[in-house]
Amino acid sequence: MLADMRILVVDDERTLARSIQRGLVAEGFAVDLEHDGTAGYERARWGDYDAIVLDIMLPGRNGYDVVTALRAEDVWTPVLLLSAKDGEHDVADGLDVGADDYLTKPFSFVVLVARIRAMVRRPATPRPAVLAVGALELDPSTRQVRAGGLAVDLTVRELALLEYLMRHHERVVGKVELLDHVWDGEGEDVNVVEQYVGYVRRKVGRAAIVTVRGAGYRAVG
Amino acid sequence: MLADMRILVVDDERTLARSIQRGLVAEGFAVDLEHDGTAGYERARWGDYDAIVLDIMLPGRNGYDVVTALRAEDVWTPVLLLSAKDGEHDVADGLDVGADDYLTKPFSFVVLVARIRAMVRRPATPRPAVLAVGALELDPSTRQVRAGGLAVDLTVRELALLEYLMRHHERVVGKVELLDHVWDGEGEDVNVVEQYVGYVRRKVGRAAIVTVRGAGYRAVG
DNA sequence: GCGATCTCTCAGCGTTTCCTCAGCCGGCGG
DNA sequence: CCGCCGGCTGAGGAAACGCTGAGAGATCGC
Numbered sequence: 162m163l164a165d166m167r168i169l170v171v172d173d174e175r176t177l178a179r180s181i182q183r184g185l186v187a188e189g190f191a192v193d194l195e196h197d198g199t200a201g202y203e204r205a206r207w208g209d210y211d212a213i214v215l216d217i218m219l220p221g222r223n224g225y226d227v228v229t230a231l232r233a234e235d236v237w238t239p240v241l242l243l244s245a246k247d248g249e250h251d252v253a254d255g256l257d258v259g260a261d262d263y264l265t266k267p268f269s270f271v272v273l274v275a276r277i278r279a280m281v282r283r284p285a286t287p288r289p290a291v292l293a294v295g296a297l298e299l300d301p302s303t304r305q306v307r308a309g310g311l312a313v314d315l316t317v318r319e320l321a322l323l324e325y326l327m328r329h330h331e332r333v334v335g336k337v338e339l340l341d342h343v344w345d346g347e348g349e350d351v352n353v354v355e356q357y358v359g360y361v362r363r364k365v366g367r368a369a370i371v372t373v374r375g376a377g378y379r380a381v382g
Numbered sequence: 383m384l385a386d387m388r389i390l391v392v393d394d395e396r397t398l399a400r401s402i403q404r405g406l407v408a409e410g411f412a413v414d415l416e417h418d419g420t421a422g423y424e425r426a427r428w429g430d431y432d433a434i435v436l437d438i439m440l441p442g443r444n445g446y447d448v449v450t451a452l453r454a455e456d457v458w459t460p461v462l463l464l465s466a467k468d469g470e471h472d473v474a475d476g477l478d479v480g481a482d483d484y485l486t487k488p489f490s491f492v493v494l495v496a497r498i499r500a501m502v503r504r505p506a507t508p509r510p511a512v513l514a515v516g517a518l519e520l521d522p523s524t525r526q527v528r529a530g531g532l533a534v535d536l537t538v539r540e541l542a543l544l545e546y547l548m549r550h551h552e553r554v555v556g557k558v559e560l561l562d563h564v565w566d567g568e569g570e571d572v573n574v575v576e577q578y579v580g581y582v583r584r585k586v587g588r589a590a591i592v593t594v595r596g597a598g599y600r601a602v603g
Numbered sequence: 604g605c606g607a608t609c610t611c612t613c614a615g616c617g618t619t620t621c622c623t624c625a626g627c628c629g630g631c632g633g
Numbered sequence: 634c635c636g637c638c639g640g641c642t643g644a645g646g647a648a649a650c651g652c653t654g655a656g657a658g659a660t661c662g663c
């Protein structure tokens with residue numbers, strides 16, 4: 162079952178990288194090492210791996226960057242991020258950006274293996290290039306938005322807001338959550354969110370975003 | 383964000399359990415203690431916790447056993463296992479059986495807290511998407527409720543009440559218990575509960591919630 | 604430097620929601 | 634038969650919630 166599972170490990174702490182490699186090899190994986198972001202990215206892009214273990218803090222380009230770039234290049238190899246800190250935002254951001262899982266250092270080796278196995282087992286869900294919810298379409302790469310076929314112009318904030326709502330349209334998204342992810346500020350007033358929901362509604366149509374009183378908003382197109 | 387995070391700690395080493403409790407309380411969690419597997423299981427099953435810290439070696443039933451039983455009962459509260467030995471296999475077994483994370487004793491308290499936070503944050507274990515009791519369906523993520531197929535609109539309080547009743551539909555739920563869990567207030571009047579049961583009944587149908595005189599309510603759909 | 608654009612704060616408004624109060628109903632025990 | 638207790642519900646005021654117009658800084662291009 163593990164025959165021919167190829168894993169790329171990108172971490173600049175060479176001792177740690179080595180020991181991860183040794184451990185994974187003992188588990189039957191074929192493991193390649195890389196020690197900086199740029200090289201890691203190139204290798205991940207062409208290397209045909211089954212999984213990538215990626216440190217966030219890296220020389221060259223950081224982990225988020227590498228994942229974003231890979232996903233933009235249509236490389237959907239499962240990525241497990243290694244994070245030195247355990248602040249909430251970096252983890253959430255990593256997952257947002259297209260990583261599949263994460264671990265906080267220091268981590269247990271057994272857990273690492275379990276996570277990798279789970280990740281590989283689980284069918285990779287390539288994110289579609291453009292988001293579509295009902296009559297709404299949003300292409301993150303070109304920043305173009307169409308509502309019911311016709312193009313609308315959104316400012317940066319408006320777009321970020323709509324994109325987040327569309328990425329999570331299957332559930333109700335709370336205002337504080339939006340504040341966290343779209344405004345990445347802490348002590349702000351949720352009224353900004355309301356104001357911007359208003360702006361977006363005026364541009365894409367009132368019905369595209371429904372208010373769920375006491376809970377938040379939901380994109381329905 | 384930590385407001386109202388309830389944690390159950392099950393460990394037969396009372397000194398250790400106490401000190402974990404003290405530490406977690408200082409971190410802003412509400413913590414209950416239990417010292418053997420059987421009691422721990424019962425409490426975990428009914429207690430509506432946000433996370434469970436569970437020793438593997440326990441009198442009564444062991445940790446694996448408890449997790450397995452909980453998962454079988456459809457309780458998906460995140461579980462962190464505490465293992466005394468650090469052979470790898472027992473840990474892997476624990477994760478296989480449905481635990482979310484584990485720590486080997488002795489562990490650092492900071493790590494424990496970080497793991498708990500991570501566990502609670504991430505929807506690791508698949509919680510079944512919708513609750514269903516008789517003709518009632520409730521989807522917590524979209525906050526949608528259907529009674530006999532047709533959608534009904536509930537306010538925040540009404541929804542919380544119905545959700546609690548549905549999550550515990552196999553037994554009668556007392557008014558004071560509802561006051562505790564749905565209103566998280568102390569010295570309130572149970573009349574609020576009666577009032578809201580009335581509201582919900584009007585919306586989802588009179589028969590969905592039966593009154594058990596002198597005892598409380600029960601969701602039957 | 605100056606206007607245009609964008610972002611965010613503030614205050615006010617109408618509406619919904621929440622909770623309290625008080626009266627009502629109905630079963631049950633005396 | 635009557636009174637009591639537990640449960641139910643209509644009414645209404647207070648508070649919370651969500652939306653929006655106005656406008657002040659900030660930023661950017663010209």
